[in-house]
Structures are given as structure tokens and as C-alpha cells.
Amino acid sequence: MRFLEQKHLAMLEEAERRAAAPPDSLRACFELLALAGAIDRDCAARLAPYRLSEGKFVLLFLLHDQPHGLSPHELAERAGVTRATITGLLDGLERDGFIARRSGLEDRRKIAVVLTDLGQQTARDLFSEHAKWIATLFAGFTAEDRKTLNGLLQRIWKNLDARVGLQDGQEVRA
Structure with a gap:
């Protein structure tokens, strides 16, 4: 322990x-x-x-398998962050050669963010490595163990949601 x-x-x-x-x-x-x-x-x-943070790592995966890229606005929505946060993350990824910003063909004011070859390779390699690392965290767990853990965590979430509802003056959700 x-x-x-x-x-x-x-x-x-x-x-x-x-x-x-x-x-x-x-x-x-x-x-x-x-x-x-x-x-x-x-x-x-x-x-x-x-040279990645968790936020940058998430963006690599959102862009992987997106040959035409995504707009910064779409990335912000999918990653659950603000547009200001996305700008900083994209600046860092671009500086390190993982992404490129491209002007739209029909509207040059629109920007599409795409992975570079380095970004594609890194995303592919890291996804496998990261998935294996997460699996090691649950080494020795049976399917039933994971189900039990998930159920216990859901109970904590439910209790937390109920407390948040009380603090906000809302009705407690069942």
C-alpha cells in the first residue's frame, strides 16, 4: 500500500x-x-x-483517421475544452511538427487541422503503447473484478451527483 x-x-x-x-x-x-x-x-x-501532454495526446487521436482534418472549433467540442485551450494545444503540436493548419478550399478563412506524417506515426505508436499500459494497471483482475469495480465507482458518482444537486439547490437525482 x-x-x-x-x-x-x-x-x-x-x-x-x-x-x-x-x-x-x-x-x-x-x-x-x-x-x-x-x-x-x-x-x-x-x-x-x-513532448506531449494528455491534452495534446487526445488531439492526436481525434485527428487520427481524419484525412481532411477537423476545425479548431470541432476539436474543442470533441475534446471538451475551450477554444482558447485548443489554440494553445494546437500551437504546441504545430511547433513540434505533429500537425499542420490548412486553409479551406472553398473558404480560406476556415482552417482545417491535419496530422503530419510524424503526427500520424506518433498517434499510431502511442495508441498501442498507451492501451497496453492501461491494461497493465488491471493485471490480475478478472472480468468480474472489473465489473465490480465499475459498479462501485458508479455508486460513488451517483452519490457525488446527489451531493452536487443538493449544493446547487437542485432536486436530488435518483
Whole structure:
């Protein structure tokens, strides 16, 4: 078992002292946060040698198999980010030779973003590598284990959705 962050240990100690909340629930939440952080850091370390962030990585896959490219607006929508964020990501990808911006044939004001040969190759190689890495995170899990984990995570999402609804003054969703 990995160690929890100091802030989480301090909160656990204080919660136990005050008997404010079940310590097992707090510990489970903090362990989930620590695990998510560790996965995120490992992902970033794996992408760094390619000069990619997770956001840039996502764009490579959105553009893969799109021979005519996508507009920055379409990329922003599909990636779930703002147009300002897309601009920064595209600038970095273009600087590193992964993408090119092309003017539209019918309307030169429209821009299509396409992968370069380097972008295509990197996307192809990284997809396989990334999928294998994710699979290793679940090594030793049976199909039933994954189903159970998914069900437990869905219960947490449902509880979170209910709490968010209460905070926003909305009705609690069932």
C-alpha cells in the first residue's frame, strides 16, 4: 500500500479525534485520490518523451483517421475544452511538427487541422503503447473484478451527483 499524502493523514487523524466522519470512508476517498494522482503522473511521464501532454495526446487521436482534418472549433467540442485551450494545444503540436493548419478550399478563412506524417506515426505508436499500459494497471483482475469495480465507482458518482444537486439547490437525482 502506498502512503497517503501528509494532508490526508492529518485530516484522517483530525476526523478520528473529532469522531466527525467514518475514518474508513475518508481513507477510501484519500486512497482513491492518491491512486488517481499516481496514474496521472505516470501517464504524464510516459507522454513527456514525445513532448506531449494528455491534452495534446487526445488531439492526436481525434485527428487520427481524419484525412481532411477537423476545425479548431470541432476539436474543442470533441475534446471538451475551450477554444482558447485548443489554440494553445494546437500551437504546441504545430511547433513540434505533429500537425499542420490548412486553409479551406472553398473558404480560406476556415482552417482545417491535419496530422503530419510524424503526427500520424506518433498517434499510431502511442495508441498501442498507451492501451497496453492501461491494461497493465488491471493485471490480475478478472472480468468480474472489473465489473465490480465499475459498479462501485458508479455508486460513488451517483452519490457525488446527489451531493452536487443538493449544493446547487437542485432536486436530488435518483
